[in-house]
Amino acid sequence: MLYPKKSTYFLCFLIIALGLCVALPSALSVSQRQSLPSWFPSQTVNLGLDLQGGVYVLLQANMEEARDSLWQDIRSGVAGALREAGTFPLSVVGGDKGLTLTFEAKAQMDKITEAIRGVVGTDYAVQADQGVVRITLSETGEQAFEKDMMQKALDTLRVRLNETGLKEPSVQQQGKDLINVQFPGVGDPSRIKEILGRTAKLSFHLVDEGLSQSYSQATRLPASKMALPMKSEGDALPTALVLERRAMVTGEMLSSASTSFQDGLPVVAIRFNTVGAKRFGQATAENVNRRFAIVLDQEIISAPVIRDAIPGGNAIISGGFTAESAGDLALLLRSGSLPVTLKIIEERTVGASLGADAIRLGQQASVFGLIAVMLIMIALYGLFGMYVALALLVNMILLVAALVMMQATLTLPGIAGIILTLGMAVDTNILIFERIREECLGGLSLGQSLSQGYHHAMSTIIDANMTTFISSAVLLMFGTGPVKGFATTLIFGLITSLFTGVVLTRLMIVRWYRRQGKQVRLPILAPIQGKSGQKPA
Numbered sequence: 001m002l003y004p005k006k007s008t009y010f011l012c013f014l015i016i017a018l019g020l021c022v023a024l025p026s027a028l029s030v031s032q033r034q035s036l037p038s039w040f041p042s043q044t045v046n047l048g049l050d051l052q053g054g055v056y057v058l059l060q061a062n063m064e065e066a067r068d069s070l071w072q073d074i075r076s077g078v079a080g081a082l083r084e085a086g087t088f089p090l091s092v093v094g095g096d097k098g099l100t101l102t103f104e105a106k107a108q109m110d111k112i113t114e115a116i117r118g119v120v121g122t123d124y125a126v127q128a129d130q131g132v133v134r135i136t137l138s139e140t141g142e143q144a145f146e147k148d149m150m151q152k153a154l155d156t157l158r159v160r161l162n163e164t165g166l167k168e169p170s171v172q173q174q175g176k177d178l179i180n181v182q183f184p185g186v187g188d189p190s191r192i193k194e195i196l197g198r199t200a201k202l203s204f205h206l207v208d209e210g211l212s213q214s215y216s217q218a219t220r221l222p223a224s225k226m227a228l229p230m231k232s233e234g235d236a237l238p239t240a241l242v243l244e245r246r247a248m249v250t251g252e253m254l255s256s257a258s259t260s261f262q263d264g265l266p267v268v269a270i271r272f273n274t275v276g277a278k279r280f281g282q283a284t285a286e287n288v289n290r291r292f293a294i295v296l297d298q299e300i301i302s303a304p305v306i307r308d309a310i311p312g313g314n315a316i317i318s319g320g321f322t323a324e325s326a327g328d329l330a331l332l333l334r335s336g337s338l339p340v341t342l343k344i345i346e347e348r349t350v351g352a353s354l355g356a357d358a359i360r361l362g363q364q365a366s367v368f369g370l371i372a373v374m375l376i377m378i379a380l381y382g383l384f385g386m387y388v389a390l391a392l393l394v395n396m397i398l399l400v401a402a403l404v405m406m407q408a409t410l411t412l413p414g415i416a417g418i419i420l421t422l423g424m425a426v427d428t429n430i431l432i433f434e435r436i437r438e439e440c441l442g443g444l445s446l447g448q449s450l451s452q453g454y455h456h457a458m459s460t461i462i463d464a465n466m467t468t469f470i471s472s473a474v475l476l477m478f479g480t481g482p483v484k485g486f487a488t489t490l491i492f493g494l495i496t497s498l499f500t501g502v503v504l505t506r507l508m509i510v511r512w513y514r515r516q517g518k519q520v521r522l523p524i525l526a527p528i529q530g531k532s533g534q535k536p537a
Contacts, residue, residue, distance in 0.1 A: 004510060012507060015499070016394055019401035026400055045403050048411035048485060049170075049182045049350055051359050055189040057196065058346035059179040066149050066340040071099055074135065077119045085115040089133075098136035109133070146176070152339040153179065159335040160195055170409070179342065184409070189349065191328070199297050199341055200332035202251030204280070207291040207303060211242035228293070230300045231319060241300055243293050248283040249276045257333035259326045260316070266326035268317040270333065277313025285309035294319075296329075362415035369419045370396065377426055381433055387508045388429045391500040395425050398496040403489070411485030421493025427464065428501030432457045450513060454506055461502065469494050 025033050026044040033042060049056060071094050078099070082088060087108060089101040103112060109128045116133060117126050123141030127134045137145060150173055157179065161169040170182040183192055208225060215227055227240045253276025260269040272280055283292075284306045294302045294317055301319040321329065370392060377385035399418065403410055436453030444452065472494070475487035 004507060008503075009507060012503060016397070016504075019394075019398040022404050023397050023400040026404060041404075043404050043407070045400060046407055046409045047184060047359070048409045048414070049184045050412040050482075051362075051410065052184050053350045054182065054184040055192065056346075056348040056350070057181045057183075057189070057193065057344055058174070059181060059196065059342040060345045061150060061153060061177045061179065062341040062343060063146060063149065063177055067097075067145075070145065074120060074124075075099055078116055078135070081115045081119045082112070085111060087112060087115075098134060101133045101135075103131045103133065149340045150177070150179075153342065156336050156338050157181065157196065160331060161192075163331050163335065164192065164195065178345075189347070191324075193344065193347075195328060195332065197342060197344065198332055199338045200251070200329075200335070201297055201337040202254070202333060203247040203295045204249050204283075205243035205245075205247055205293050205295060206283075206287060207293050208242045208244065209291065212240075215240060215242050228295060228298055228300050230303070241293055241303060243295070243300075248292060249280045251333060251337055253279070254333055255313075257330040259323070259330050262316060262318065265318065266321045266323045268321070268326050268330050268333070270315050270317060272313035272315070274313075277311075280313060280315070281309060281311040285311075358412050358415075362412065366396075366415065366419055366422070369422050373422055373426055377429070381429075383512070384429075384433055384505075384509065387505050387512075388426055388501075390508070391429075391504045392422060392425060394504060395493075395496050395500040396422075398499065399489070399493055402492040402496060406492075408488050408492070409485065410489070411482060413482040414485035414489040417486045417489030418493065421490060421497060424468070424493070425497040425501060428461050428497060429505055431460055431464075432501075432505075447513065450509065454502075458502075461498075465494050465498060 022041050022043075025036065025040075025042055028036075033044075036042065075092060075094055078101070079092075087103065089103050091102045093100045101116075103109070109131070113126050113128045113133060116135065117124075120126065120135060123138055123144060125134075125136050125138050127136075154171055154173060157171050158169075161171065161181075161183075169184075170180070172180045174180040181196065183189065211219070211221070211225060215221075219227075221227060221242065224245050225242050226245045227242050230239050230241060249272060253272050254270055255273040255276075256271045258269050260267050271277075288306050288308065291303050291305050293300045294304075302317060304318075317329070374385075374389035374392060377388045379385065381388070396418075399421065402408075432453050435457040436449045439449035439452045439456075440446065469491065472487045472490045475483055476491065479487055
């Protein structure tokens, strides 16, 4: 312990130097950072919503609507399977809980249920009784469906927000059907909310011209048809077209979407994948001179006439776009449609001035806490306390550097975690110094006391830090928002505290001991009496 290798000193110095370089830009202004050399680290600490201001939005997923859509898909699949089996139901009643099919051929129920089970799979319960078949989701299937919907919604939102260029947007599930979204640094949330709220379900349908001309609200349409409104332009009321319910192609078949210009106007250029290109080319070849509608979120944005077959899988979407709206639509189509409709149920805006006040108060609390801990350690342990004070400064630098390198987001509770870390950082040294005192009281020389103090205190230090680390890791894994920010800084603080408390202070104390000589006294202000009544050496 008293004769560390020179490489240990070099490695310790290298870690501190690198930490200082990484942490320095966070303490500089924008203009000062721009004057730094190009090779110098330029990243800074990411500030959370409560520190730099921004927008907080809480979204709720419409699971009932998602279940309705699910059962519509199941209904279509079951109908196809029954046609292949050569049987047809007398009636089909559906809802968000399941499907009920009534058959006349009661003797063929085994054949019918077998065909239905081949479509729905194991997550669904199929019950047949006296010509009536009920299809419902099992308990595990219900849980798997909701989990899948929420995970797809989270993934889609993250892709959308990352493509907008926002820095460190936070998207987290909260509870069963809520999604917590935070946009640090965003002043005008209107465009972001528009991107969040759009389901972006794109489909292409053939237009039924005859029914469209005679359509009114009182018109009863066949099951294979549907009426959708045209996108309104200016103050004109939207008109409706009657479309084939079955889509030619859907947005799931897109491989790319980008903005372009046609006749000087912004448009969205799309490309279908192999399957989509084949279906689109075949559909346009078979329906030349017919209109088809481009439907986005149950609204017709364009209804051009098919002049020629469109092979190759390329198409243009026009609809009176601006450059920004065309870019947003391309972004939505690239990221994919949301599997469930999201509704904004809560919105909060945090002003930048409020965040600046929080930063200023947090900085003051950190400085006051740091000074108080330093003074107490110097008062209790003299020169050794001064070494601890220096280690605390290094600890702060390394902690900031860790936040920068990991690009973790610093929140107001995170500042509380830093302040708590400052107090906990000296626990390691207190354990070591008190153990050194005990060894001195036992009659050992100062050199032996230093060696034994560090050696015997290590098990206690590891146990204490490990328990705190485990509890912080649990908070980080299962916590959200403020709890997660607190846990992040606490974990980083534990790691840097172990380095400064065990490695750095030991190197400084060993260097002091070897320079002063073996006869030097323990540098504690309050004298310690040994067992024989004499001061220990």
